[in-house]
Amino acid sequence: MPDEIDQAQHHDEFFREQALCSHYDRLRKKTGLHRSLAGGTGPSECIDCGDPIEPARLAVMPNAIRCLDCQARHERLYGRRA
Numbered sequence: 001m002p003d004e005i006d007q008a009q010h011h012d013e014f015f016r017e018q019a020l021c022s023h024y025d026r027l028r029k030k031t032g033l034h035r036s037l038a039g040g041t042g043p044s045e046c047i048d049c050g051d052p053i054e055p056a057r058l059a060v061m062p063n064a065i066r067c068l069d070c071q072a073r074h075e076r077l078y079g080r081r082a
Contacts, residue, residue, distance in 0.1 A: 020063070027065065046070050 027047070046053055048070040057064050066074060 024063070048074070 044052060044058075046067040047065050049067060051067050053064055053067050057068055064071070
């Protein structure tokens with residue numbers, strides 16, 4: 001029988017995954033992305049500049065929606081929220 005900490009971690013993972021799926025669904029509708037975001041794959045182009053997202057970045061972070069430069073700029077302006 002799992003203890004309370006294991007249950008809390010399971011719930012945290014479940015709700016985090018639900019939030020990510022919801023976020024990507026809203027993003028896809030908002031930006032008109034046609035590439036499916038299901039299954040851990042993000043768009044192949046940066047949503048900010050439109051340049052291709054580097055394959056190495058997608059290999060490490062498959063759900064990346066921004067290229068490295070735009071992500072760094074976004075984090076400087078808004079923090080790590082999205």
